[in-house]
Amino acid sequence: MKVLVVGGGGREHAIIRKLKENPRITELFAAPGNGGIGYDALRVPLAATQVEEIAAWAGENKMDYVVVAPDDPLALGLVDKLAEKGIPAFGPTAAAAQIEASKAFSKDLMKKYHIPTAAYETFTDVEAAKAYLAANGKWPIVVKADGLALGKGVIICQTPEEALNAVEEMMVGGKFGASGSTVVIEEFLTGPEVSVLAFTDGKTMVPMVSSMDHKRALDHDEGLNTGGMGTIAPNPYYTPDIAARCMKEIFLPTMAAMNAEGRTFKGCLYFGLMLTPDGPKVIEYNCRFGDPETQVVLPLLESDLFTIMEAVTQERLGEVEVKFSTGAAACVVLASGGYPEHYEKGKVISGLKNGQLLGADAVIYHAGTDQKGGQLVTSGGRVLGVAATADTLKAAVDKAYAAAEGIAFEGLHKRNDIGARALAAGN
Numbered sequence: 001m002k003v004l005v006v007g008g009g010g011r012e013h014a015i016i017r018k019l020k021e022n023p024r025i026t027e028l029f030a031a032p033g034n035g036g037i038g039y040d041a042l043r044v045p046l047a048a049t050q051v052e053e054i055a056a057w058a059g060e061n062k063m064d065y066v067v068v069a070p071d072d073p074l075a076l077g078l079v080d081k082l083a084e085k086g087i088p089a090f091g092p093t094a095a096a097a098q099i100e101a102s103k104a105f106s107k108d109l110m111k112k113y114h115i116p117t118a119a120y121e122t123f124t125d126v127e128a129a130k131a132y133l134a135a136n137g138k139w140p141i142v143v144k145a146d147g148l149a150l151g152k153g154v155i156i157c158q159t160p161e162e163a164l165n166a167v168e169e170m171m172v173g174g175k176f177g178a179s180g181s182t183v184v185i186e187e188f189l190t191g192p193e194v195s196v197l198a199f200t201d202g203k204t205m206v207p208m209v210s211s212m213d214h215k216r217a218l219d220h221d222e223g224l225n226t227g228g229m230g231t232i233a234p235n236p237y238y239t240p241d242i243a244a245r246c247m248k249e250i251f252l253p254t255m256a257a258m259n260a261e262g263r264t265f266k267g268c269l270y271f272g273l274m275l276t277p278d279g280p281k282v283i284e285y286n287c288r289f290g291d292p293e294t295q296v297v298l299p300l301l302e303s304d305l306f307t308i309m310e311a312v313t314q315e316r317l318g319e320v321e322v323k324f325s326t327g328a329a330a331c332v333v334l335a336s337g338g339y340p341e342h343y344e345k346g347k348v349i350s351g352l353k354n355g356q357l358l359g360a361d362a363v364i365y366h367a368g369t370d371q372k373g374g375q376l377v378t379s380g381g382r383v384l385g386v387a388a389t390a391d392t393l394k395a396a397v398d399k400a401y402a403a404a405e406g407i408a409f410e411g412l413h414k415r416n417d418i419g420a421r422a423l424a425a426g427n
C-alpha cells in the first residue's frame with residue numbers, strides 16, 4: 001500500500017516511524033516532511049496547507065491512504081477533498097475540525113452539552129469586550145483569539161491593563177489576523193494539566209495513554225509559551241479515578257455532542273485538560289495528535305497504528321485492539337537558541353547518522369531539520385525530539401537526557417527539567 005503523511009514536524013516523524021512497522025505499507029510519503037523524515041519516507045515538495053495540490057497529487061499517484069496530521073489542512077478540508085476522490089484518510093472533516101479551529105465554536109459546544117470548561121464570554125465587538133473587562137473583578141483572566149494562532153493566541157492577563165492591551169491587539173491591531181477578530185474571554189483555572197489523545201470513529205472512544213507537555217521555554221515553567229519543549233507519559237496526575245470521570249463527563253459527551261451537531265468526529269481528538277479543585281475541565285480541544293505528545297504516546301503503543309487508523313476511517317474502532325505498554329516515555333526537545341522568538345537556521349547538526357543517534361537507546365524525531373550538501377542542518381525553532389522508553393519514568397527521562405548529550409548544534413537550547421514535576425508528583 002502507498003500511504004502519504006501530511007505534515008513535517010516531530011509528530012509526523014513519530015507517526016511515520018510507527019506506520020513503518022506495518023508490513024502492508026510498502027511505500028511511505030511525506031508532504032512536505034523534513035530532513036530527518038527523509039530517511040524514513042519519500043518527500044513530496046508540497047506544504048501541508050496546499051490542500052488542493054496535495055489532494056491532486058494523492059489522486060495522481062494513487063495513494064491508498066492519507067494521514068492528515070496538522071490542524072491547518074484539516075480545517076481547510078483536506079480530508080473532505082480526499083474523500084471526493086475516493087481516498088480514505090485519517091483525520092476529521094472540516095466541519096468536525098471546527099472543534100479546534102474555532103474556540104467560540106468549541107466553547108459554545110461545551111456550554112450546550114454541559115461539558116465542564118472555564119466560564120467564558122465571546123466577543124466580536126471590541127467595545128463590548130472592553131466593557132466586560134471593566135466590570136470584571138476576578139484576576140487573572142484569560143484572553144483567547146478565536147481561530148488558529150500556532151498555539152500563541154492565548155494570553156493570561158494579570159491586570160486590567162494587560163487584558164485591555166490583549167483585546168486591542170487582537171481585535172483592532174490584527175495581531176493574529178482574522179483568527180483574532182473574535183475573542184473568547186474566560187475564567188482563569190488552576191491545577192495540573194493533562195493531555196489525553198483519543199482515537200474515535202464517532203461510535204467508540206479509545207483514550208490513549210495520558211501525557212504531560214512542558215509548554216514554557218525555560219526550566220521551572222518560566223519564559224514564553226512555546227509549541228512544547230518536552231513531554232512525558234503517562235501523566236501521574238491522571239489517576240484511574242480521574243480517567244473514569246473524564247470518560248463519563250468529557251470524552252463520551254464530546255463524541256455525542258459532535259454527532260448531535262452533525263459533525264461526527266473521526267480521527268484523533270486531543271483533550272487538553274486541567275484538573276481543577278472542582279474536577280477535570282477542558283482547556284482546549286485539538287482535532288489532531290498533539291506535538292510533542294505524540295512523540296511519547298506512540299512509542300508506548302503496542303498495537304499496530306495503521307490497523308487502528310483504518311478501523312477509525314471505516315468506523316469499526318470497537319473491533320480492534322488498542323494496547324499500550326505499562327512503561328513510561330520521555331521526549332526532550334532540542335530547540336534553536338532564541339525560540340520561540342527570533343532564532344537562526346542552517347546550523348550544522350552533529351552526532352547523528354542517517355538522522356539517528358547510533359548506539360543510544362533513544363529515537364530521534366526530527367521537527368525542524370533539512371539536508372543540505374550531505375549535512376543535516378537546523379531549519380526551525382524546534383529542531384529535534386529525543387525520545388526514550390523504559391519501565392519507569394525516571395529511567396526514561398535519564399535515557400533521553402543521556403542520549404541528548406550526543407547531539408550538538410550552535411545555539412542548542414533545551415529544558416533540563418522535563419519530567420521533574422511528574423517525578424516529584426510520584427510515579
Ligand code: AMP
Nearest residue numbers: 118142151154186187188189272283284
Ligand atoms: P491553549 O492554547 O488553549 O491550550 O492554551 C495554552 C495554555 O494556556 C494552556 O496549556 C494553559 O496552560 C493556559 N490556559 C489556557 N486557558 C486557561 C485557563 N482558562 N486558565 C488557566 N490557564 C489557561
Ligand code: GLY
Nearest residue numbers: 213228290291292
Ligand atoms: N502540545 C500541544 C499541541 O499539540 O497543541
